[in-house]
Amino acid sequence: MTDIKSLYLPELSEYIKSINEKPFRAKQIYTWLHKDLCNGFDEMTNISKDLREKLKGDCDLTDIQKVTMQESKEDGTRKYLFSLSDGETVESVFMRYHHGNSVCISSQAGCRMGCKFCASTIGGLSRNLLASEMLDQIYKIQKDTNERVSNVVVMGTGEPLDNYDNLIRFIRILTDENGLNISQRNVTVSTCGLIPGIKKLMEEDLNITLAISLHAPNQKKREELMPVAKSFGYEDLIDACREYFDKTGRRITFEYSLVHGQNSSEDDARELSGALKRLPCHVNLIPVNPVRETGMKAPNTTEVAAFKNTLEKNGINATIRRELGRDIDGACGQLRHKRQTK
């Protein structure tokens, strides 16, 4: 069976040709899937019944189901839990910003990267998500809220560059003018630093933002928090980022979760400034969200502000991330896990 929602329009056209249907049917079907966000072949009312039956026989049409939705009383952020066709669950978060609505999607069910502060990795990786299952998270949320989604961040559960081919397919369909037509500039992919994936990504000719989860000022400290650092060294990672900028002209975002006593001192900030020198970038500081299993603590607001000031004094752009949806565990690294340990 073909996963029809993961097909590019030219691939869908090939299939339509192979079953001797008129070429324009491909565009009609693609529009139903990616613009009208339909959930079943029988909704495709301008497609003949015979063709609909043929599609049902040949193709899978993924449709994720909303299991729960929690809405933050503080800021209207919504956290969705969806179940996939095989019973796996994934979470996605809907956030309202002044510049538009943003959805944070998961790219895998679980994760195998093992970052010490992250709850998503505790149960390991179950499986990769299909491109269609990544799209479905956005499609469902847009339908559920009845509001246009204009920004997408691949920052939920999973390591997107560990699911590379499906990720690229997802981005191209998401930003296709025949689909939701979300601007590539409004798509951010966050990675723990898989260098081969970063190098491939810079050749794709995509205008997306790359976010790197750095979280440390040097190799030694990074290894303590992120096992992936043992495979991909600190300097090589920064070099890959420079190369990414040179190739794409897109400024890199570095995410830096502040963990009291580990990476949040002024010395750490100075060392980080040195490491990022002359690299067009932006540092997003996130006081670590406590996860019961980790025992890690966030620094207090004075320490966070001092860290930011030190970066800025050294010419590094930095912001402290406003955490939306804290009251619903919508914050980074907290997705999916709670349900599995209940």
Ligand code: SAH
């Ligand atoms: N695997 C990708 C994307 C998912 S994680 C990556 O590593 O970037 C999204 C972001 O949340 C990453 O920067 C991650 O390091 C961060 N994060 C995970 N757990 C966190 C926690 N408990 N507190 C703060 N940030 C966390």
